[in-house]
Amino acid sequence: MDFERILVTVAGELFAPTTAAYALAAIGLNIHFGLTGLLNFGQAGFMLLGAYGFAISTIAGWPIWAALLVAVACSTVFALILGIPTLKLRGDYLAIVTIAAAEIVRIVGRSTALTNVTGASSGLRGDSYKQTFHALSPFGEGSTTIGPFTYSNSFSNSWWLRVVAWVVVALACLLVWRLMRSPWGRVLKGIREDEDAVRSLGKNVYAYKMQALILGGVIGSLAGILYVLPRAVQPDSMGRPMTFWVWTILLLGGAATVFGPVLGAMLFWSVLMLIRVVGRAVIPSSVMSTAQIEQFGWIIVGVTLMLLVIFRPQGILGDKKELAINVR
Amino acid sequence: MSAEAVAALAAVPHTPGAPKPDPILVADHVTRRFGGMTAVDVQHIEVQRGTITALIGPNGAGKTTLFNLLTGFDQPNSGSWTFEGRSLAGVSAARVSKAGMVRTFQLTKALSRMTVMENMRLGAKDQPGESLARALVPPLWRARETEITAKAEELLARFKLYEKRDDFAGSLSGGQRKLLEMARALMSDPTMVMLDEPMAGVNPALTQSLLGHIQSLRDEGTTVLFVEHDMHMVRHISDWVAVMAEGRLVAEGPPGTVMADPAVVDAYLGAHHDTDLGDDALLDESVARQLEREAAAEEQAHEEDQR
Ligand SMILES: Nc1ncnc2c1ncn2[C@@H]1O[C@H](COP(=O)(O)OP(=O)(O)OP(=O)(O)O)[C@@H](O)[C@H]1O
Ligand SMILES: [Mg+2]
Numbered sequence: 335m336d337f338e339r340i341l342v343t344v345a346g347e348l349f350a351p352t353t354a355a356y357a358l359a360a361i362g363l364n365i366h367f368g369l370t371g372l373l374n375f376g377q378a379g380f381m382l383l384g385a386y387g388f389a390i391s392t393i394a395g396w397p398i399w400a401a402l403l404v405a406v407a408c409s410t411v412f413a414l415i416l417g418i419p420t421l422k423l424r425g426d427y428l429a430i431v432t433i434a435a436a437e438i439v440r441i442v443g444r445s446t447a448l449t450n451v452t453g454a455s456s457g458l459r460g461d462s463y464k465q466t467f468h469a470l471s472p473f474g475e476g477s478t479t480i481g482p483f484t485y486s487n488s489f490s491n492s493w494w495l496r497v498v499a500w501v502v503v504a505l506a507c508l509l510v511w512r513l514m515r516s517p518w519g520r521v522l523k524g525i526r527e528d529e530d531a532v533r534s535l536g537k538n539v540y541a542y543k544m545q546a547l548i549l550g551g552v553i554g555s556l557a558g559i560l561y562v563l564p565r566a567v568q569p570d571s572m573g574r575p576m577t578f579w580v581w582t583i584l585l586l587g588g589a590a591t592v593f594g595p596v597l598g599a600m601l602f603w604s605v606l607m608l609i610r611v612v613g614r615a616v617i618p619s620s621v622m623s624t625a626q627i628e629q630f631g632w633i634i635v636g637v638t639l640m641l642l643v644i645f646r647p648q649g650i651l652g653d654k655k656e657l658a659i660n661v662r
Numbered sequence: 663m664s665a666e667a668v669a670a671l672a673a674v675p676h677t678p679g680a681p682k683p684d685p686i687l688v689a690d691h692v693t694r695r696f697g698g699m700t701a702v703d704v705q706h707i708e709v710q711r712g713t714i715t716a717l718i719g720p721n722g723a724g725k726t727t728l729f730n731l732l733t734g735f736d737q738p739n740s741g742s743w744t745f746e747g748r749s750l751a752g753v754s755a756a757r758v759s760k761a762g763m764v765r766t767f768q769l770t771k772a773l774s775r776m777t778v779m780e781n782m783r784l785g786a787k788d789q790p791g792e793s794l795a796r797a798l799v800p801p802l803w804r805a806r807e808t809e810i811t812a813k814a815e816e817l818l819a820r821f822k823l824y825e826k827r828d829d830f831a832g833s834l835s836g837g838q839r840k841l842l843e844m845a846r847a848l849m850s851d852p853t854m855v856m857l858d859e860p861m862a863g864v865n866p867a868l869t870q871s872l873l874g875h876i877q878s879l880r881d882e883g884t885t886v887l888f889v890e891h892d893m894h895m896v897r898h899i900s901d902w903v904a905v906m907a908e909g910r911l912v913a914e915g916p917p918g919t920v921m922a923d924p925a926v927v928d929a930y931l932g933a934h935h936d937t938d939l940g941d942d943a944l945l946d947e948s949v950a951r952q953l954e955r956e957a958a959a960e961e962q963a964h965e966e967d968q969r
Pocket of ligand 2: 726727768
């Protein structure tokens with residue numbers, strides 16, 4: 335067994351763009367669930383919309399800032415459509431509607447009627463929308479090796495993308511940190527605890543929930559862009575499982591904490607990678623094929639989530655005392 | 663101001679729906695049905711500004727439902743009402759509260775996983791940091807936050823919760839939650855407070871001091887409408903009593919005489935029959951004797967009524 339190679343592969347996951355994308359998506363979900371108590375089971379829908387909005391407008395020749403605005407606008411409109419009918423109802427309705435709506439986005443995206451726009455089920459090739467982001471890179475061509483890690487400077491799965499992705503994650507953490515400690519965040523927390531109490535104190539609960547839904551959704555759409563920049567836009571890779579993993583990451587790290595989503599994403603992807611590479615190294619292919627080891631990794635994820643919810647529901651960074659309070 | 667308001671009640675007839683000289687809240691034809699059952703059917707009620715009005719009635723009389731309707735937490739089948747001359751029918755709960763009519767709940771709604779202090783701060787109004795954009799710029803709201811905190815500390819001290827300010831509200835006892843909810847409602851300096859059984863579960867010594875506090879609220883000009891089953895408390899602090907039974911307003915009058923009203927005796931048969939025997943007030947012998955006398959008087963009144 336080549337320990338060094340395993341270690342490098344696993345460590346590489348810690349700061350991979352995909353890890354950053356999931357961390358960012360979980361930060362968005364944290365604004366929904368951790369701060370406000372909104373049950374959004376369609377975060378992948380926000381991500382996919384962001385990815386489509388960015389990629390399609392870039393392909394249409396729009397500059398990168400316009401493409402980003404399109405992604406933000408798409409997720410805002412999506413949040414409004416989801417929120418207007420459901421935020422006045424009990425929390426479970428939002429959960430059901432978001433699952434369904436995210437599926438609708440995916441199914442519409444992959445429908446053959448839209449082949450010229452979304453590329454249907456085969457999606458949009460990465461090369462067709464990466465150039466504007468690539469062009470902004472100050473790192474030039476070629477590739478660079480830092481320690482054991484070698485990546486291209488600017489293109490696709492690059493150092494440039496890593497820098498941008500983690501800067502965005504850091505800014506999002508800063509935003510959440512600031513908001514959580516503000517009177518605005520206090521109102522959200524109150525809503526999470528008891529909407530009616532907050533209403534009786536003269537706060538427009540509906541407007542606050544809508545703001546939280548939009549903010550978390552917009553952050554989700556930016557995560558979607560980060561997610562597709564090193565690969566292609568493929569609707570089927572951004573379905574319910576993606577939402578499920580974002581939830582796992584949030585609960586693993588700890589909801590309602592600032593760094594929980596980041597820690598959760600790093601742990602999630604590096605441990606998953608560890609299981610895979612160790613599995614491949616130690617399990618003979620006659621016992622389990624590579625594909626089966628991959629599946630095995632996901633099984634471990636599911637079991638971990640179950641154990642987590644049972645034994646450490648507050649996540650790694652969560653406050654045990656806070657969760658011990660019996661709600662209602 | 664409140665002394666005059668209270669004095670003005672002397673001229674008010676002791677009939678249900680009696681007009682008041684200076685009403686802050688006027689409701690007309692308010693009905694609420696649940697299926698075939700009419701929970702509230704109040705033809706007319708007025709609440710005098712600057713006084714303490716008690717709303718009493720047997721269990722299930724519709725008191726909480728009326729509170730819910732007036733404060734926007736439930737929608738009536740019909741009816742209209744005005745608060746300080748403004749119509750509030752169909753207005754959302756948040757706006758009712760902003761208009762200055764703040765309520766508490768019979769089943770307390772402490773925000774469990776927030777500290778006592780955070781609960782209190784949430785009750786304040788005019789905090790610019792509660793807007794998303796301004797929340798990002800602390801200098802815009804720090805000063806107000808300091809004011810709010812000072813006010814919260816003062817109220818917490820008055821409600822004997824100061825020591826608990828950094829504890830989670832969920833860790834408070836039932837009575838302490840009642841106190842917290844009442845203190846929180848006062849954070850916004852409401853024009854009128856509607857308290858749904860504020861003293862249920864609060865020990866007698868503290869009740870005494872809180873009664874004093876409620877009276878001083880009135881003396882500062884706040885109108886108080888409260889629901890209470892503890893007749894001792896009703897007698898002790900209210901300036902006026904309205905009695906509900908089966909959804910209707912059946913009697914009104916000053917606390918000293920309203921209980922003798924035949925309509926009340928009818929509806930409320932034995933006012934103390936549903937008094938919680940575990941109530942600390944009953945431990946006090948003089949109170950217990952007084953209750954006995956009252957019960958006997960009511961029984962007599964009832965008998966006379968039947969003859
Ligand atoms: N949401 C509801 N659905 C159906 N019936 C209801 C509902 N809320 C209240 N009721 C009914 O309306 C009537 C009045 O209830 P309400 O809670 O107003 O009584 P109350 O006067 O506050 O009584 P208590 O002194 O016991 O608190 C009761 O008979 C109750 O069963
Ligand atoms: Mg009640």
